[in-house]
Amino acid sequence: MDEQELIQASKKGDLDSFNQLVLSYQRQVYNFALRMINRPETAEDVTQETFLSAFKSIGSFKGGSFRAWLYRIASNACYDQMRRWQRKPSSSLEELQSELKMADPVDKGESPEERTLRRELAEVLREALAELPDDQRSMVILSDIQGFSYEEIAAATKTPLGTVKSRLNRGRARLRDFLAEHGELLPDRFRH
Numbered sequence: 001m002d003e004q005e006l007i008q009a010s011k012k013g014d015l016d017s018f019n020q021l022v023l024s025y026q027r028q029v030y031n032f033a034l035r036m037i038n039r040p041e042t043a044e045d046v047t048q049e050t051f052l053s054a055f056k057s058i059g060s061f062k063g064g065s066f067r068a069w070l071y072r073i074a075s076n077a078c079y080d081q082m083r084r085w086q087r088k089p090s091s092s093l094e095e096l097q098s099e100l101k102m103a104d105p106v107d108k109g110e111s112p113e114e115r116t117l118r119r120e121l122a123e124v125l126r127e128a129l130a131e132l133p134d135d136q137r138s139m140v141i142l143s144d145i146q147g148f149s150y151e152e153i154a155a156a157t158k159t160p161l162g163t164v165k166s167r168l169n170r171g172r173a174r175l176r177d178f179l180a181e182h183g184e185l186l187p188d189r190f191r192h
Contacts, residue, residue, distance in 0.1 A: 007066055010058050018058065022051050025067070028146060029074050035141045036078040038130055046081055050074040068155035071148075075138055075157060082134060128178040136171030143168055 001009065001017065003024070009017035029050055034043035050073050061069055110118065129137055142148040142156060153168075154161045 003066060007058070007061065010055075011061070018055055021054075021066070025070055026051070029070065032071065032074055032141055032146055033078055035129060035145060036075075036134075036138060037081060038126060042081060046074065046077045049077045053077065065152055065155055068148075068152050071142065071146075071156035072158065078138070079134065124179065124182045128175050131178060132171050132174055136167050136174065139164060139168040140171040140175065144172075 001020070003021070006017045006020050010021060026047060030043055030047040033046040033050070034040060037043050037046060050070070053073050054070055057073075129140065132140065138157065139153060142153045143150070148156065150161055150164050150168075153159070153164045157164070159167075
């Protein structure tokens with residue numbers, strides 16, 4: 001079945017059809033949540049919340065981009081989590097350890113020096129994203145990492161197109177400034 005048929009079957013309560021939709025989008029939603037929240041276990045929870053919420057409200061989906069609708073739910077779940085942290089900040093030792101052990105795929109063809117530089121650059125990029133205001137971070141992640149068009153971002157975030165473009169522009173500028181401060185970690189082709 002194609003996506004529209006899966007959506008229609010899901011609206012009728014077909015759990016198998018909805019599970020197919022989950023399988024299609026779970027990795028993308030998790031990656032978005034991870035970049036927004038920067039904590040793997042919490043990103044897993046947010047991903048699960050997103051799909052539970054989507055299943056409960058699939059009947060209210062009126063058409064258009066299912067992906068944008070799903071990311072709107074994910075975005076709201078991320079913002080809800082961040083608000084909970086602001087109300088009740090806590091950092092357990094387990095959370096801090098899990099942040100340090102974030103996935104780092106090994107490329108067999110790279111030298112130890114290249115791998116170390118790649119890890120340091122990945123950490124700087126995570127820091128740079130974390131430094132962005134929430135609204136700019138979500139725009140950058142959706143556009144530059146998830147590959148959404150401006151129109152899809154506007155639909156997913158229920159934000160006017162002009163606002164999407166300006167937040168994305170400001171977010172990218174902040175990232176450039178942050179990365180310029182750490183230019184020694186950038187590959188030669190990106191150094192000024």
